[in-house]
Amino acid sequence: MKKLINNPEDVVPDALQGMQAAHGDVLRVMIDPHYLCRADAPVQGKVALVSGGGSGHEPMHGGFVGPGMLDAACPGEVFTSPTPDQMLEATKAVDGGAGVLHIVKNYTGDVLNFEMAADLAREENIEVEAVVIDDDVAVQDSLYTAGRRGVGATVLAEKVCGGAAEEKRSLKEVADLCRKVNGNGRSMGMALTSCIVPAAGAPTFDLGEDEMEIGIGIHGEPGRERISLAPAREVVERLAGPIVEDLSLQQGDNVLAFVNSMGGTPLIELYIVFNELKKLLSGRGVNIARNLIGPYITSLEMAGCSITLLKLDDELTRLWDAPVSTPGLTWGA
Amino acid sequence: MKKLINNPEDVVPDALQGMQAAHGDVLRVMIDPHYLCRADAPVQGKVALVSGGGSGHEPMHGGFVGPGMLDAACPGEVFTSPTPDQMLEATKAVDGGAGVLHIVKNYTGDVLNFEMAADLAREENIEVEAVVIDDDVAVQDSLYTAGRRGVGATVLAEKVCGGAAEEKRSLKEVADLCRKVNGNGRSMGMALTSCIVPAAGAPTFDLGEDEMEIGIGIHGEPGRERISLAPAREVVERLAGPIVEDLSLQQGDNVLAFVNSMGGTPLIELYIVFNELKKLLSGRGVNIARNLIGPYITSLEMAGCSITLLKLDDELTRLWDAPVSTPGLTWGA
Numbered sequence: 001m002k003k004l005i006n007n008p009e010d011v012v013p014d015a016l017q018g019m020q021a022a023h024g025d026v027l028r029v030m031i032d033p034h035y036l037c038r039a040d041a042p043v044q045g046k047v048a049l050v051s052g053g054g055s056g057h058e059p060m061h062g063g064f065v066g067p068g069m070l071d072a073a074c075p076g077e078v079f080t081s082p083t084p085d086q087m088l089e090a091t092k093a094v095d096g097g098a099g100v101l102h103i104v105k106n107y108t109g110d111v112l113n114f115e116m117a118a119d120l121a122r123e124e125n126i127e128v129e130a131v132v133i134d135d136d137v138a139v140q141d142s143l144y145t146a147g148r149r150g151v152g153a154t155v156l157a158e159k160v161c162g163g164a165a166e167e168k169r170s171l172k173e174v175a176d177l178c179r180k181v182n183g184n185g186r187s188m189g190m191a192l193t194s195c196i197v198p199a200a201g202a203p204t205f206d207l208g209e210d211e212m213e214i215g216i217g218i219h220g221e222p223g224r225e226r227i228s229l230a231p232a233r234e235v236v237e238r239l240a241g242p243i244v245e246d247l248s249l250q251q252g253d254n255v256l257a258f259v260n261s262m263g264g265t266p267l268i269e270l271y272i273v274f275n276e277l278k279k280l281l282s283g284r285g286v287n288i289a290r291n292l293i294g295p296y297i298t299s300l301e302m303a304g305c306s307i308t309l310l311k312l313d314d315e316l317t318r319l320w321d322a323p324v325s326t327p328g329l330t331w332g333a
Numbered sequence: 334m335k336k337l338i339n340n341p342e343d344v345v346p347d348a349l350q351g352m353q354a355a356h357g358d359v360l361r362v363m364i365d366p367h368y369l370c371r372a373d374a375p376v377q378g379k380v381a382l383v384s385g386g387g388s389g390h391e392p393m394h395g396g397f398v399g400p401g402m403l404d405a406a407c408p409g410e411v412f413t414s415p416t417p418d419q420m421l422e423a424t425k426a427v428d429g430g431a432g433v434l435h436i437v438k439n440y441t442g443d444v445l446n447f448e449m450a451a452d453l454a455r456e457e458n459i460e461v462e463a464v465v466i467d468d469d470v471a472v473q474d475s476l477y478t479a480g481r482r483g484v485g486a487t488v489l490a491e492k493v494c495g496g497a498a499e500e501k502r503s504l505k506e507v508a509d510l511c512r513k514v515n516g517n518g519r520s521m522g523m524a525l526t527s528c529i530v531p532a533a534g535a536p537t538f539d540l541g542e543d544e545m546e547i548g549i550g551i552h553g554e555p556g557r558e559r560i561s562l563a564p565a566r567e568v569v570e571r572l573a574g575p576i577v578e579d580l581s582l583q584q585g586d587n588v589l590a591f592v593n594s595m596g597g598t599p600l601i602e603l604y605i606v607f608n609e610l611k612k613l614l615s616g617r618g619v620n621i622a623r624n625l626i627g628p629y630i631t632s633l634e635m636a637g638c639s640i641t642l643l644k645l646d647d648e649l650t651r652l653w654d655a656p657v658s659t660p661g662l663t664w665g666a
Contacts (some may be wrong), residue, residue: 004565017608018606022607269337278355
C-alpha cells in the first residue's frame, strides 16, 4: 500500500488535524465526537446546512464548510458512515434558530444515522429537515444502498442550498431547492483502477490491466459492466448517454456539467473528458451553461472519473453563481 | 496504459480544446502556434506575464491564466518544451505597452527557447525581461537541467507577480519581485509511483512496491535517494528539512507552505502531510502564515507530493492575498 500516511488507523484524525492547521481561520474541527463547522457558527437567523459521510471523498464534505455552502460536516472513518452523535452535536452547534437541513447521500448507514440524529435534535426543539440525494443512474440498488446511490449531485446541492440559506430563505424553501437539485441532477462514474482502503491494505476490487468498470460506486461498489479499455470518447458516451436519457434532456436545455476525478486521475484527462462531453451534448442541442472540473467527490486514489449533469433554470443558475468561500470551492467572495 | 484519453498524440490538443470549451469566457486558446491568453488581452498599460513549459503539469500553466496571474501560457507537448514561436506569438498578443515578463522554469529547453523568443520580441520593439525559477533543492544538476530545477515556486511567483502587475507596477519591479520569490522559495518532491507519458506508453521509471523516491523531478528525473516506504512524518522530514536549511529559516519567520499533489495523490493524504509539516515548522518556531494545498504543479498521474516553502514579508503576503480569478486559482475576485 503506497500512501502518504502514518498509521492506517490515524488517517482520519491526522487529516482532520491538517484541516484545522490549514483552515483554522475559517473552520473549527471538533473532537469527540468529530465534526467540522464554520468558525462563525451558529449564524443567527440562517438555515444551517449539515452533511456528512465516510471519509475518503475529500474535499467532500469537510472542504465545503464555509460561507455559501455547509455550516457543518460529519466525517466518518474511511468509507464508513458517521455516527448519530456526530450529526446531533453538529446540528446543535450550527442551529441559528431557523432550522437545520441535513443533506444525506443515499447509503443505508448514512440515512439511518441521520434519521436518528434528526429525531434526537427535534427532541431538543431544533427544527430539522432531511433530503436524501440519489442521483447515480448506474444501478438501481447497490452494495450499501437501497435505491440509487448519492454521488456528484451532492456537491451541487450543497452549493445551491448554501446560496439560498445565505439569502435567509426558510428551511422549507431550502429543502425544496435541495429536492429540486436532486430531481434535476444525475450522475455516473467509472474506474480505471481500484483504491485501497488504508485499514484494509489491499485493493477493494480487482480490475485487469486492460479493463475498466462503468458505473462504479464511490466506495468501489460494482457498476453496470466491465469492458475493455476504450477511448475517452466512448467512456463519455457510456456515462453521459444514460444521464441524458434519464433526465430527458431536450434541445435548448441548459445544464451544469460536472466532470469529477475519482482521485487518481489528473486534470489533463478531465479536460479531455469535458471536451468529449461538450461535443456529445452540443450534438443534441444541449448547452453547457456552467461547469465544474476537478477532484470534488473522490474515492481515495481511485483512477477514473464521474460525470454529473444538472438541468438548470434561472434560480439554480443564480444560486450556483452566488459567492462561496470554502477550502474546496471559492468564488465571488 | 490506463488513461482517459483518445489517441496518445491528441492528448494536448484535446485537453486544450476542453480548456477552451470550459473557460472560453475568461481565456482564449489559440492554435498554430498553441498558446492560451486572457480573453481581454492585451491589457493596456499593464506588464504582461507569460509562462509555459511542457504539458502534463496541469493546472500549471494554462490554468493560471486570468486576472491576477498570467496573461498567457505556452503549452508544449507532454514533458516537452514549447517552441520559440509559441512564446513569441503569446508575447506579442499580450503586450499592453508596459513590457512582458517571461517566467521560466529552469529546464534547458525552456530556457533556450524563451531566450530566443525574447530576442525575437525585442526585435519587434517589445520590452521583455525573463526570470528563471530554480527552487528545487533536491539535486544540483539534473537530467534536463543545468543547476537546480524549477518547480513549485513557479506557481507562487506567477501569483505574486500577477498581483503586482495588476497594480500597474513597472516591468523592472515585477521582475525584481519574481527574483525575490525565487530567492525566498525552495521545494522538494517525492514519488510513490512513476507516471506514464502517453506517447511512451510505459512508466518513465521503475520503483519497487516497497520503495519511494525522495527528490524526484516533475518529469520523473532521478532524485536524491530511493528508500523504503516510510510514514508521512518521515517523508516530511526528508523534504522539509533540506528546505528549511537551504532557506536558513529562523525562529519567528513567516512562511507560505505549499503542499502539492504530483497528480495521483488525493487530498486526504495532502492534509496528513500538511499536518506533519506544521508540526515540524512549529517545532522550529517557524509560523505558517499562508498555505496552498492541492494539485497545482503535477506530473500526470504520478503519486507523491512536493513541499514548497516561501519566506514571507509584508509585500509578498499582500500580493499573495490579492484577488485572482483563473480556472486553477480563484479568490477575492
